[in-house]
Amino acid sequence: xxxxxxxxxxxAGVTAILLGGLGVHKFVLGYTKEGVIMLLVxxxxxxxxxxxxxxxxxxxxxxxLTKTDEEFVATYVTVKKGWx
Numbered sequence: 916x917x918x919x920x921x922x923x924x925x926x927a928g929v930t931a932i933l934l935g936g937l938g939v940h941k942f943v944l945g946y947t948k949e950g951v952i953m954l955l956v957x958x959x960x961x962x963x964x965x966x967x968x969x970x971x972x973x974x975x976x977x978x979x980l981t982k983t984d985e986e987f988v989a990t991y992v993t994v995k996k997g998w999x
Contacts, residue, residue, distance in 0.1 A: 920992030921984040927991070928980035935972010936965040940979075941997075949997045975999060 923943055931940035938953025953971070956964040978999065979987060990996050 918984050918988045920988045923992070924979055924982070924984060924987045928976045931972045931976030931979060935976060936969035938968065938972075940972060940975065944991055946995070946997050971998075 927940045927943045930943055934940070936953070936957050938950040938957075941947075941950030941953060953968045957968050975998075979991070982990065
């Protein structure tokens with residue numbers, strides 16, 4: 916039996932690593948405000964801010980994938996920790 920919300924862990928982790936600069940992983944988790952911030956930083960800086968946003972995405976993706984399902988759900992689904 917899996918925890919509700921644990922199914923988002925893999926999708927959020929992979930999209931954070933691959934598309935972190937666009938904030939796609941934030942939208943996967945339902946964090947619209949944070950996702951829009953990441954997307955706007957990348958777009959409004961004409962890609963110059965993409966390096967910073969991609970680095971944040973890489974770090975967050977690794978954090979998502981290394982947590983247990985219980986830790987992931989508690990941190991990112993229940994408490995809704997938006998950054999790191």
